[in-house]
Amino acid sequence: xxxxxxxxxxxxxxxxxxxxxxxxxxxxxxxxxxxxxxxxxxxxxxxxxxxxxxxxxxxxxxxxxxxxxxxxxxxxxxxxxxxxxxxxxxxxxxxxxxxxxxxxxxxxxxxxxxxxxxxxxxxxxxxxxxxxxxxxxxxxxxxxxxxxxxxxxxxxxxxxxxxxxxxxxxxxxxxxxxxxxxxxxxxxxxxxxxxxxxxxxxxxxxxxxxxxxxxxxxxxxxxxxxxxxxxxxxxxxxxxxxxxxxxxxxxxxxxxxxxxxxxxxxxxxxxxxxxxxxxxxxxxxxxxxxxxxxxxxxxxxxxxxxxxxxxxxxxxxxxxxxxxxxxxxxxxxxxxxxxxxxxxxxxxxxxxxxxxxxxxxxxxxxxxxxxxxxxxxxxxxxxxxxxxxxxxxxxxxxxxxxxxxxxxxxxxxxxxxxxxxxxxxxxxxxxxxxxxxxxxxxxxxxxxxxxxxxxxxxxxxxxxxxxxxxxxxxxxxxxxxxxxxxxxxxxxxxxxxxxxxxxxxxxxxxxxxxxxxxxxxxxxxxxxxxxxxxxxxxxxxxxxxxxxxxxxxxxxxxxxxxxxxxxxxxxxxxxxxxxxxxxxx
Numbered sequence: 001x002x003x004x005x006x007x008x009x010x011x012x013x014x015x016x017x018x019x020x021x022x023x024x025x026x027x028x029x030x031x032x033x034x035x036x037x038x039x040x041x042x043x044x045x046x047x048x049x050x051x052x053x054x055x056x057x058x059x060x061x062x063x064x065x066x067x068x069x070x071x072x073x074x075x076x077x078x079x080x081x082x083x084x085x086x087x088x089x090x091x092x093x094x095x096x097x098x099x100x101x102x103x104x105x106x107x108x109x110x111x112x113x114x115x116x117x118x119x120x121x122x123x124x125x126x127x128x129x130x131x132x133x134x135x136x137x138x139x140x141x142x143x144x145x146x147x148x149x150x151x152x153x154x155x156x157x158x159x160x161x162x163x164x165x166x167x168x169x170x171x172x173x174x175x176x177x178x179x180x181x182x183x184x185x186x187x188x189x190x191x192x193x194x195x196x197x198x199x200x201x202x203x204x205x206x207x208x209x210x211x212x213x214x215x216x217x218x219x220x221x222x223x224x225x226x227x228x229x230x231x232x233x234x235x236x237x238x239x240x241x242x243x244x245x246x247x248x249x250x251x252x253x254x255x256x257x258x259x260x261x262x263x264x265x266x267x268x269x270x271x272x273x274x275x276x277x278x279x280x281x282x283x284x285x286x287x288x289x290x291x292x293x294x295x296x297x298x299x300x301x302x303x304x305x306x307x308x309x310x311x312x313x314x315x316x317x318x319x320x321x322x323x324x325x326x327x328x329x330x331x332x333x334x335x336x337x338x339x340x341x342x343x344x345x346x347x348x349x350x351x352x353x354x355x356x357x358x359x360x361x362x363x364x365x366x367x368x369x370x371x372x373x374x375x376x377x378x379x380x381x382x383x384x385x386x387x388x389x390x391x392x393x394x395x396x397x398x399x400x401x402x403x404x405x406x407x408x409x410x411x412x413x414x415x416x417x418x419x420x421x422x423x424x425x426x427x428x429x430x431x432x433x434x435x436x437x438x439x440x441x442x443x444x445x446x447x448x449x450x451x452x453x454x455x456x457x458x459x460x461x462x463x464x465x466x467x468x469x470x471x472x473x474x475x476x477x478x479x480x481x482x483x484x485x486x487x488x489x490x491x492x493x494x495x496x497x498x499x500x501x502x503x504x505x506x507x508x509x510x511x512x513x514x515x516x517x518x519x520x521x522x523x524x525x526x527x528x529x530x531x532x533x534x535x536x537x538x539x540x541x542x543x544x545x546x547x548x549x550x551x552x553x554x555x556x557x558x559x560x561x562x563x564x565x566x567x568x569x570x571x572x573x574x575x576x577x578x579x580x581x582x583x584x585x
Contacts, residue, residue: 003103003154005147006081014063016081016130020117021056024049028121032097035104036113037062039461043434044506050433051507052549053514059115063132066113070138077143080109080133082150085126089305089326093118095168096127099157104129106153108141123302165189166200166210172329173220179322179331180215186307186324229328230337233306237338240299244292245346249299270294273310277318280341292346308334356544357412363426366411368399379415379422387422392529416540417528420511423543424504425497431550436499443491445469445477453477457495467498511546515539 009015023029031049034042041062045055067078084096084103091099100116114131133141169187174180181198184191190201197212220226243249274290285293300306305326310318321334321343334340367378368391375396378388391414399410416423442458448466453474455467469477473494480487516524519538525531531539 002083002085003150004083004085005150006083008077008143009079009081010076012064012067012076012078014060014079014130014132016079016128017060017063017115018056020115020128020130021054021059023117023119023121025052025054026121027052029117029119030093031115032093032118032127033101033114033116035101035115036111037115040463043439043461047433047503047506048510050550051510051546053507053510053546059130063113063130066136067132067134068138069134069140072138073134073140075133075140078132078134078140080112080114080129080131080141080143082129083126084129084154085124088123088302089125091125092305092327092329093120093125093127096125099154100127100129102157103150103153104131106156107146107149112141120303125305163208166208170210170214170218172324172331173223173226174331175219175221175333177215179333182307182309182322183324183331185309186326225328226330226332229325229330230332233323233325233332233337236304236306237296237300237343240296241343241346244295244299249295271297271310273312273318276312276316277310277340277344279344285344289344289346293344296343355409356541356548357409359544359547360412360416360423363423364415366408366415368396368411368414370396377411377415377418379419381426383426385426387419389418390529391418395529398533413533413536413540416543417531417536420508420528420539420543421501421504423547424507425501427547427550428500428504432500433503433550434499436496437492439499440492440495443488443495445491455491455494455498457498465495465498465502467494469494507546511539511542514542518542 006016020029020031024031031045034045041058044058048055048058063078069075082103084099086096096118097116104110104112104114109131112131112133112135114129117128117130119126119128133143135141165187169180169183172180172183174183181191184198184200192199192201194209196209197215198210200208200210240249270290271294274293275284277285277293279285279289297308300308307324307326309322309324311320311322313319318340321340323332323334323337324330325332334343362382364379364381367380369376369378373390375391375393376388377391377395378386380386395414399407399414402410439459439461440457441460444456446454446456446466448454448468453469455469456464457467458464477487477490480490512524515535515538519535521535525535528536
């Protein structure tokens with residue numbers, strides 16, 4: 001492991017917030033922990049992250065607000081920013097997060113607000129820890145010999161412990177003894193069957209014995225997690241098989257840098273078992289296909305922590321394979337994820353290219369018309385809701401001025417611009433981020449000074465919104481006077497819808513900011529009816545990305561939105577460079 005303190009920053013700023021949150025927005029990092037922060041900040045950050053948006057402004061503002069010195073210190077080096085990296089997938093993001101918590105305790109930051117980000121944009125799992133040196137009393141935590149103290153603290157945490165390795169191995173999800181043996185081997189141990197279990201060896205020495213009862217008692221069958229992950233692995237493998245077949249994917253380890261800093265491809269060492277695989281006609285695979293399989297194995301290992309090993313029969317021919325998924329700690333019989341015949345087949349199959357607009361097609365249909373009140377657009381949501389708004393003459397002309405086969409896409413683009421808040425609300429109802437019901441601790445109907453009735457909801461974070469009731473809602477509330485429980489349920493539904501709309505509005509505003517930046521517009525139109533087609537297209541794409549981020553199963557591995565990031569910052573070299581403190585595990 002490498003633990004490194006990033007360079008000190010003067011001026012009282014927290015540039016680490018921008019760096020890590022940019023990784024979040026790019027889809028190559030996950031916020032693993034927020035410790036000692038307010039519930040309001042936690043809520044806002046989680047809302048933005050579920051839509052694939054960065055929360056750098058919120059995080060940096062909170063850190064500055066909690067770094068008041070009250071004149072107790074002259075230092076302006078407030079930021080405490082540390083990275084911890086392991087080779088490959090030796091530790092999962094969750095294990096690195098636990099390590100980060102222990103590190104913060106050892107360094108005297110246990111009660112400080114801090115954030116732990118797991119990055120998955122390199123071949124090595126690593127986390128970044130961001131905190132403030134300023135304590136609540138305004139004094140700074142000493143940074144004297146910080147790097148030496150970091151080394152000593154990390155060494156204490158990661159002292160060699162075989163028992164921890166065994167506990168980690170037993171924490172995997174497996175269905176057979178054979179799968180368990182494969183897990184042990186991928187952790188660098190040799191394994192041998194003994195009278196009462198399995199004996200482990202490492203570096204030529206005895207590393208202990210695992211009782212057969214401990215192994216059998218932890219066998220699982222048909223867990224929901226296993227089924228979902230098998231579907232995800234199948235998609236990952238198919239994606240990279242296609243890229244390898246098209247020559248778009250090169251093994252990240254299959255490159256060397258010469259003294260002149262020229263990158264030259266180097267053939268990866270071929271697994272000898274690959275040569276023992278026969279194709280569907282019973283013939284050995286070509287050298288080209290063998291190399292493609294090796295590249296696939298290396299890419300899955302480097303990018304996702306997935307080990308693939310082959311099983312041979314008594315004649316030495318490969319008849320099957322196994323998958324060890326270290327990211328999710330699950331062992332698979334390879335055929336349950338993808339048949340061996342499909343795994344080794346790199347023939348390119350044409351597929352329809354998906355469109356970002358597909359996310360809208362799954363939600364609503366569009367109608368554009370003209371009546372006595374002017375031009376209008378109508379969207380019919382598939383759950384039965386209908387929304388109507390007027391559109392500008394330019395939007396109406398744009399819709400009717402394209403070819404028939406392009407009209408649906410233009411309609412969806414205009415609809416995403418005009419009905420963004422309604423669309424986000426509908427999606428948040430379908431895929432809720434927060435349990436708003438748990439946030440509400442009290443409700444009451446009061447009369448406002450303007451004579452209208454309002455719902456006052458008290459939230460656990462201290463916020464008390466005043467929600468004006470419509471005439472229909474007021475009439476409905478009065479009609480339920482005989483049933484107090486029905487009244488409370490009705491008020492709860494109004495409060496939850498209001499809070500959902502607030503979340504939708506916050507996300508919409510951030511998407512507008514991103515659109516203005518990407519479109520290069522100095523002054524953004526105040527009304528969506530006045531957006532140019534170019535601005536509408538950028539806005540629609542940004543909204544589609546946010547919706548796609550929300551409509552994903554929970555979890556935070558790189559397979560969700562894994563892609564290469566072109567822009568680099570001054571911190572990226574620290575992630576890639578294997579320098580600094582080297583620790584044994």
